[in-house]
Amino acid sequence: MYQTNTLKQKIKLFSAILIPILITQLSMYAMNFFDTVMSGNSGAEELAGVAIGSSLWVPISTGINGVLMAISPIVAQLIGARNDKNVPETVRQGIYLAVFLGIIVSIIAFLLLDPILNLMDLEERVRYVAKYYLITIGIGIIPLFIFNLIRCYIDALGQTRISMFIILxxxxxxxxxxxxxxxxxxxxPELGGIGAGIASALTYWLVCGITVGIVYKVRPFADHKIFKQWTRPSIQAWWDQLKIGVPIGFSIFFEVSIFSAVTLFMSVYSTYTIAAHQAAINFASFIYMIPLSIATALTIAVGFEVGAKRIKDARTYSYMGIVSGVFIAIVxxxxxxxxxxxxxxLYNTNPEVVELTKHFIFYAIFFQFADAFGAPLQGSLRGYKDVNITFWMSLVSYWMIGLPSGWLLANYTDFGPYGYWMGLIIGLSAGAITLFGRMYYLQNKLLRKYATE
Structure with missing residues (x-):
């Protein structure tokens, strides 16, 4: 990261940060994409089982990874303020926290997996695939969290190409x-959808090992000596990260989990409907990696400028990101x-599944517009370390507006299962509008503050 003075310089720097992040995010989600596509080609029951398993796994994993994302604005602001000496200990404590959270999630999953699956009206094979997909993917949960923590540190230094290299x-x-x-x-052995869980777990261990090796040996990361000067875990350091990370994690959880909740509500429909819903949501989520990447780049760029107290530059980056997201949504x-x-x-050749999937994709066109506008706003606000208000905005928009409206439309109108997707559109749109209002207010507040200093 470095200071820029013109719009052209900002576009160049932002692009240099964004493009590797984009390739990384698309490649990471491509793992889930290929899990779904390849499982679907193994059978509709395998696809439905992976759909149910993913609907439980993805909100938890992305929520915890959201908590760990706190390291990005913290490190970015430390670098912007030229306070590099505190970076290594911040990352070490983040690694401890990642391991601790991985253990907690594993214990909770062990206790609740069977009761949750038993609550759903699933065919026997679908339930079996969902259960063992989750068990096998859970083998890689701790290395996944460690990898994401270290990746956020790497990205916060502006070295986003390293993350891209690892994922590629x-x-x-x-x-x-x-x-x-x-x-x-x-x-x-031929394991169907369960094999996708094994494949993901092996990959998580692989990327974690590569990432640790790079940080240990490659500059500028090696200069921080993160793995050479271990200290004891610090509850205070964990709390400092959690104060920022928990609201981020829950904001992401509320957004992602609404999709998973919809998938679980879909369990009352046929296996073909579940499979078609999962296929459409999987591809739409793949496209969502683009605005999500813009959000991540904004967190780094805005955090760096805020740390240096260049609020006007931070504002410029924010609007660059929003314009980029809207353009991508149109394409x-x-x-x-x-x-x-x-x-x-791509997902299944069964004519009924194909036709249902096409119907779901039509609704995906509309809610990805709201996503493409809202995600950059979230990324910008994280750069300001403004996370508590956005947490409540996400809760209200997604769970108190989006999901109830979807349930009403699905059960009391002719929309049927597509009513849930209408609810997604309503919830995501409400979230995007409120986030924009919050960002606009915060930018003006900081401009006034620093204008008087």
Whole structure:
């Protein structure tokens, strides 16, 4: 990261940060994408099982990773304020916290997995696949959290190409693992959707090991000596990160979990409907990695400028990100509309599943517009370390507006299962509007504050 003086310089720097993050996020989600696509080609029951498993796994994993994302604005502001000496200990305590959270999540999952699945009206094979998909993917939960913590540290230094390099190595290996364990190739057992969980766990261990090795040996990370001067865990340091990370994590959890809640509500419909819903949501989520990447880049850029008390520059980055997100939403909408049949057939060739998937994709065109506007706003606010208000905004928008309206539309109108997707559109739109208002207020408040100093 470095100071910029013109809009052209800002666009150049922002692009240099964003493009590797974008490739990294798309590649990371591509693992889930290939899990879903390859499981679907193993059978509709396998796809539905992975859908249910993912609906439980993704909110938890992304929520915890959101908590760990606190390291990005903290490190970015330390670097912006030229306070590099406090960076290593901040990262070490973050690693301790990642391990602790991984253990807690594993214990809770062990106790609650069967009771939760038993509450759902699932076919026997779908329940079996969902259960063991979650058990196998859980083997890699601690290395996944460690990797994401260290990746946020790497990105906060502006070294986003490193994260891209690691994921580009891991992605083809993840596909190969999927091919082995889903379809029983190269001497591996044929496990269907459960094999996708094994493949993901192996990949998490792999990327964690590579990331630790790079931080240990490669400059500028090696200069911080993160793995050479271990200290004891500090509850106070954990609390400092959690004060920022918990609101971030819950904000992400509320947004992601509404999709998972919809998937769980879908369990009352046919296996084909569940499979079609999962296929459409999976591809739409793949596109969402673009505005999510913009959000991550904004957290770094805005955090750096705020740390240096250059509030006008931080504001410029914020609006750059919003404009980029809206432009991408327009392009993505045309892609979904023009290639709905081809997208549907990626997941399953059953004519009924394909037709249902195309219907769901139509609704995805609209809610991804709200996502593309709202995600950069969240990223910008994280750069300001303004996370508590956005937490409440997310709760109200997604769970008190979006989900109830979706349930009403699904059960009391002719929309049927598509009513839940209408609820997603309503909730995401409400969230985006309130986030914009919060960002506008905060920017003006800080401009006034620093104008008087």
């Amino acid at each position: 190595i891991a992605l083809p290996l993840n596909i190969a693992f999927n091919y082995m364990f889903i379809f029983g190739k190269f001497g591996a 993505a909408g045309f892609i979904l509309l023009a290639f709905d049949d081809q997208i549907a057939r």
